[in-house]
Amino acid sequence: EVQLVESGGGLVKPGGSLRLSCAASGSTFSVDWMNWVRQAPGKGLEWVGRIKSTGGGGTTDYAAPVKGRFTISRDDSIETLYLQMNSLKIEDTAVYYCAKVRDPYTFGLDYWGQGALVTVSS
């Protein structure tokens, strides 16, 4: 069974940085495309970005609100996905989910982590 476990959430001041980790197990992580999705308190889902599998080029794409501030990376040797968040803003406050792509054709997200709460506040 695929499991994704996020860690690294917490309280950070505006302008600060935080790195989220997502530890994967139960799948062949190296061939998985991975996404980050966030959800502000009481709001809907917002796509943050994705990283292709290393074999697929390992390239990244980002949503406009986070582009240039957030960086997605992966370490296939320890089956871990990362989200480095810099220059954090109050509006980045949200639960952040990592999610595995079902297949690189339809791009549905079939497994999700439990979520990591990031609170940006002074």
Added chain:
Amino acid sequence: DIQMTQSPSSLSASVGDRVTITCRASQSIDRFLIWYQQKPGRAPKLLIHAATSLQSGVPSRFSGSGSGTDFTLTISSLQPEDFATYYCQQTYSIPHTFGQGTKVEIK
């Protein structure tokens, strides 16, 4: 960016009812449309991919239809465990935008 608009934003229904949720894309997305279910405090769950394909393990009372710009999610006979918020997502082009959600509540 492609905008995804769901309707209604919320609805009240009874157990056994047939429920239909609509999702409209601001431009054609072929069949690159995903449906998720989310319960409070939980991560979303994949229901439908490629507009009409039921994800493994999802009950057959859920079905999806549509292509181009107009899509629907239908629950043929609402069960107590189906009260949740439903989201559509387009995966035709980056960014993979979500609809605003439809909350299905108990009548």
